[in-house]
């Protein structure tokens with residue numbers, strides 16, 4: 258009897274295995290990993306081609322045994338990795354502070370988008386095809402992460418992230434030897450250098466542990482040097498055609514610009530390494546953006562077109578949202594992540610009502626004693642390459658600001674990029690993607706026709722940033738004018754080209770079947786060497802063991818399924834059977850309480866003065882919470898008083914007249930200032946093509 262049953266089950270399991278085509282790497286999961294495995298999501302098997310279903314893990318990791326702090330992560334890896342992808346891990350962080358990296362996962366670099374039926378659909382520009390990518394909600398309280406103690410300083414954020422890494426690699430120890438990259442955007446321009454600095458220090462200090470193989474940083478539209486970047490709002494807005502000297506409030510903006518310039522001059526004069534309050538944050542500087550958006554409001558336009566979208570100036574939004582209602586995907590992502598089914602699928606131990614940005618995290622992280630991350634870059638650049646990329650349509654963290662602080666930055670023995678350094682064109686296949694400046698480990702990339710969220714607008718091109726940092730590109734120089742270009746390609750194209758060249762040049766019969774993209778025979782030799790070195794279990798024997806394990810698992814599931822069916826038949830009705838094992842397990846009574854608690858937290862947050870970068874700006878701009886979208890801009894009346902609608906502004910000295918500050922938008926060299934000795938304007942020198950692009954776009958938007 259037993260053997261008949263056994264054979265029967267074995268037969269079924271084989272049938273199931275062959276018909277369900279499990280992701281090949283699934284076998285590599287250990288018991289610990291299985292707790293975090295994602296097996297389903299709404300729409301996953303319906304909308305995503307089977308061969309493109311990523312291998313996914315997610316959950317909330319407890320950082321300290323005796324503390325409440327849990328960090329949520331969602332990991333995607335390709336089930337059919339291209340060779341370059343092997344042994345490469347990217348951690349992605351969104352900014353805020355307090356904004357969830359689910360923005361990155363579901364609207365930007367991840368493999369899914371969410372449709373109006375709250376189902377996942379496929380993003381074929383996903384970064385997980387080029388590297389394993391892990392989206393982490395941090396610091397505590399952000400997204401699906403939770404804590405009872407909010408971080409106030411960036412070094413706390415760093416410590417917690419290092420602890421998170423330790424916990425993460427306990428689950429995925431085989432990845433500890435991977436090349437590690439960090440990527441993210443906006444306020445992650447603070448997080449990422451801090452964490453990288455922490456990792457590099459850890460590697461030096463902690464000689465007993467395996468060092469993290471940190472290989473590079475990718476920061477998109479980063480908020481890195483606050484005041485310097487605030488100073489860029491006006492010149493950028495003028496160049497983009499958002500505002501000009503005919504604006505009735507022009508002079509008020511200029512006065513504000515000058516106030517900020519004085520602050521920046523003061524900061525530049527500091528000789529010590531101390532932390533100066535005016536460098537951490539300056540309302541005078543931040544107010545410039547507020548004014549630009551306020552004074553360019555078009556009261557006569559339809560409601561949703563009255564204000565520039567500060568994340569993409571070719572778009573408009575209602576006032577005072579000015580971009581808060583963007584990106585449009587939030588309308589589907591928020592309800593998706595609030596679905597109980599989804600929270601179960603994501604292995605959450607504590608359900609919470611997901612919000613894009615948590616106000617309390619933002620208000621707590623005032624970073625009063627944390628020096629702006631721009632000061633950490635020189636040390637980091639001594640050891641690893643950093644790419645700072647900017648979508649050129651963003652106002653709030655615009656590329657003028659990035660180029661400006663780079664000019665003042667001294668790294669690897671020299672200040673700024675060399676005078677005679679020409680920008681290179683960046684080609685993605687035959688498409689112009691932007692321009693690049695690169696020297697001494699620092700690369701600046703201006704991405705054309707992209708917003709604050711570059712991967713949102715340009716998923717496939719943004720993925721090629723990984724090729725830029727790993728050196729997977731070609732260079733070409735135009736013979737006519739000497740213009741240099743870096744060329745990246747859609748996935749695998751370059752490797753295929755290299756393989757083809759080698760095939761044709763090799764003497765022996767070329768083995769067409771390899772498709773491994775190994776650069777040369779020598780390279781493939783060294784590949785296999787390194788595979789042996791990394792203490793991974795020998796693949797062939799372990800894979801057969803794993804196959805057996807899977808068989809066993811399937812058998813267990815089958816038996817269990819039969820049992821459940823049987824018992825459901827015996828004792829209907831039973832709600833547990835209806836909801837299934839996954840949801841049943843996690844549905845506990847505590848949940849409702851916890852949800853309420855987080856809602857209370859949010860309430861608290863709304864009553865507090867917000868400190869976050871985005872939040873701050875919009876507190877000043879808005880008198881009320883803008884919409885149901887969460888805590889981007891909860892405000893208090895106190896903050897609102899900060900707005901001086903012009904009346905309060907007095908000239909510091911009467912020497913300046915309107916004429917002193919005229920910024921002539923018709924000038925060839927954009928943003929030129931006449932006689933404004935205190936106003937520094939960037940001399941932007943993009944290749945001609947970008948100049949045209951910018952003008953085109955600004956024309957169409959104005």
Ligand SMILES: *[C@@H]1O[C@H](CO)[C@@H](O)[C@H](O)[C@H]1NC(C)=O
Nearest residue numbers: 379380381382716717747748
């Ligand atoms: C990705 O999607 C774009 C637009 O939908 C399409 O043109 C392109 O061929 C797709 N690429 C791949 C590799 O499927």
Ligand SMILES: *[C@@H]1O[C@H](CO)[C@@H](O)[C@H](O)[C@H]1NC(C)=O
Nearest residue numbers: 420423459462463464465466
């Ligand atoms: C090294 O790391 C281990 C594990 O994280 C930790 O217990 C130890 O205190 C660290 N040592 C130093 C010198 O940081």
Ligand SMILES: *[C@@H]1O[C@H](CO)[C@@H](O)[C@H](O)[C@H]1NC(C)=O
Nearest residue numbers: 638639640641642669697698
């Ligand atoms: C740049 O980064 C590499 C590692 O990628 C490092 O070896 C080198 O020292 C760094 N410094 C300079 C000046 O290139």
Ligand SMILES: *[C@@H]1O[C@H](CO)[C@@H](O)[C@H](O)[C@H]1NC(C)=O
Nearest residue numbers: 685686687688689746747750
């Ligand atoms: C760019 O390449 C694509 C396919 O690789 C081709 O279809 C298209 O015609 C090319 N465009 C230009 C302008 O060369």
Ligand SMILES: *[C@@H]1O[C@H](CO)[C@@H](O)[C@H](O)[C@H]1NC(C)=O
Nearest residue numbers: 689690691705706950953954
């Ligand atoms: C940028 O967008 C405009 C229109 O929105 C288009 O005409 C132009 O070709 C685009 N440029 C690039 C480099 O994609």
